Amino acid sequence: MTSDDADLGEELVRLASADNFRDLAGPGYPTADGRRVRRGVLFRSNELTLTHEDAQALAALGVETIFDLRDAHEIEAHPDAPVPGATWRHVEVKGIPMEAVASLQTHEQGLAVMGEVYRGFVEKEGGRAAFGELLHSIAQGRAAQVFHCTAGKDRTGWASVLLLHVAGVAPETILEDYLATNTISSATRVKYLGMVREHLGDDKVEVYETVMVADARYLQQAYDAVVSSYGSMEGYLADGLGLGADTLAALRARLLDHGVE
Template identity: 40%
Template sequence: MSRVHRIPAALLLTGATLLAGSGLATAAPALPPAVASLLDTASSAAGSTTVAPDAPRLASVDNFRDVAGTGTGYATPTGNVNKGVFFRSNALSPSDADLATLGNLGISTVYDLRSDEEIAAKADRLPEGATWVHMPIMSGNTSTGSVMDSIHTPDDAREMLRQANRSFVTGDFERGSFARLLTSFAETEGAQVFHCTAGKDRTGWTSYLLLSIAGVDQQTIMDDYLLTNEYSKDSIAKTVAYIQGTQGEAAAAIYAPLMGVEASYLQAGIDQLTADYGTVGNYLTTGLGLSAATVAAVKAKLVS
């Protein structure tokens, strides 16, 4: 077991993004038809004649995508989610070519949800004209080293991510951060990007809140959450292989659950929200302290 604990915390923080810029990363493959069809099932909004283009696939930022999905956008009871408004991502460290592509999306603001430690390991590169806002989500903004030392089995790893999602509901610091983030979403003009390191946990909960505000059904939200495993599958596999090659099969098996997502991770947060607040609306207004006007402003950006 001693070999397992020598894995650097930075490796586990970066997860599937470890090899970006290392010369080993490859272009993200096109989505399989089954996954692509999942994103294209929303019906057109009443009276809509134009739909924004799909978010580009970025080889160097493989989990960059539109919160609204693809095609006509995810369906809601009052229309489809607007594309080109909110983007989610893993660490925003694009190649020159991908940076140029990002420059065509009208991005006004990039919210970095990571800790100081993560940012020091891989700083953002912003498209021209975009403002960077540091919005750390996790309590204390501290090193993860002690947390990693507590993981001894794959189930420990899974439970760590379940507990992280619960903390988005129970943690005072975390709730305060999400309140500031959603308030900024409501008050900021232009396309907005939010991201953490792998674009799956802090970013996943943020996307869950946005899609819930929009009125997207819960199964579609969960399916969207799980798309990280498809978008980042090559880099996840390479990271697991790297751990196996440098630290052994036991370490790779223990830490593999941290690299992707499982439904139980997000569901743990949803179950905690239901237990503590009953509904997403109550969580937003009572738990985060948001005004009804702020929530309505976010919804108006999402579904118009």
């Protein structure tokens, strides 16, 4: 990747039509073995309802595949814009309790639903199948790829956690990256909470804020489910997602710089 590519990646973080689009590698996160995660290889995002200019900017990054983790209703409501040169693939993370999210009444219900979402990434077959397919496909990639959901924080956030873990990034850095959504896409969150206030009333703002933020407590519930069901993240990757040693090695080769073998 050239320095121009890196600059473009930084600019894309601030695109109005996909404000949570960013490089999975961050600034080039360091890993336990002294290497860094490569920039310009994998990008994470919220929904890609892009302007023409933003679609062209994505094409300029050389994106070959866009993985959409949303369900059919989300896609129908807000379809991705075509990106020249990129193939769109639907890899639905099943098992998200959308009806429960839509009918929240209390702050406590919101917290409970989000806990169910994150545990489901580990415990529900529909979640495991999607994350397994996504990581298998990324391992086989040859050019830049994008994966995304609606807000780019939960399904996309968990996929990012897995990829950064495979790369050997420190847990505290992974958590910081996960929580960065709250800053990067704050304008979108404020906009939607304003709509909640307008249509549902002030008392529902605190309720729906629970599903609009990245929260360390949610991520911890997924981690706890991993330990409970598989003993470790390595067990979850191998037995839960079906990722063999060759696939994990291919992922690391894609994700890491070549400073140390």
